[in-house]
Amino acid sequence: MVRTAVRPDSPTFWKEVAATPGGAALATCIQCNTCTSSCPVEALDADFNVRQFIARIRLGLREDVLSDEAIWSCARCYACVAHCPKNVRPGDVLEAVRHIALREGRPGPGARHTRAFADSVRRNGRIHEARVTFASLGVRGLLRQGLLPVRMMLRGKAPALRRHPIKSVAEVQTLIRAVEESP
Numbered sequence: 001m002v003r004t005a006v007r008p009d010s011p012t013f014w015k016e017v018a019a020t021p022g023g024a025a026l027a028t029c030i031q032c033n034t035c036t037s038s039c040p041v042e043a044l045d046a047d048f049n050v051r052q053f054i055a056r057i058r059l060g061l062r063e064d065v066l067s068d069e070a071i072w073s074c075a076r077c078y079a080c081v082a083h084c085p086k087n088v089r090p091g092d093v094l095e096a097v098r099h100i101a102l103r104e105g106r107p108g109p110g111a112r113h114t115r116a117f118a119d120s121v122r123r124n125g126r127i128h129e130a131r132v133t134f135a136s137l138g139v140r141g142l143l144r145q146g147l148l149p150v151r152m153m154l155r156g157k158a159p160a161l162r163r164h165p166i167k168s169v170a171e172v173q174t175l176i177r178a179v180e181e182s183p
């Protein structure tokens with residue numbers, strides 16, 4: 001993908017990310033590209049580049065970064081964290097960016113999927129795949145899938161339409177509340 005030129009709109013964006021859990025070591029990045037070289041998502045999608053995300057954050061491209069749907073493509077595998085020579089924890093920096101995007105109520109399938117995933121665990125203690133898929137994609141997104149859902153159904157791979165909460169759902173809810181209320 002050819003990126004069109006964007007202007008910095010928030011010179012202090014890097015400070016905002018650095019102050020968010022996961023972003024603290026952002027400023028020490030030396031742009032060596034080790035993170036990108038070890039990233040499995042980059043191998044599948046050339047538009048996803050974790051080193052460039054760090055550079056864009058430091059350049060102050062706030063809107064450009066927060067509105068980039070690719071921030072949700074990270075697989076949270078932490079290969080980049082294991083290999084970074086400066087302990088920047090680039091995967092966690094992306095987590096901090098996603099955190100800001102969620103806090104601002106950003107739209108888009110990635111943010112919707114994360115909210116639906118969390119709501120499903122809060123409500124059931126586990127994932128209700130059908131509901132999470134519907135909430136993430138919406139009617140239009142599902143229609144864009146074409147015959148895939150039908151083919152999945154025919155092969156017995158479609159997610160169940162009904163899911164009961166697990167027995168210990170109250171314990172899961174207590175854990176989630178504790179995390180949400182922690183500073």
Ligand code: SF4
Nearest residue numbers: 029030032033035084
């Ligand atoms: S591996 Fe670490 S230091 Fe190198 S570009 Fe990635 S985040 Fe920066």
Ligand code: SF4
Nearest residue numbers: 039074075078080091
């Ligand atoms: S945590 Fe995300 S950015 Fe880092 S290597 Fe894994 S997929 Fe790539």
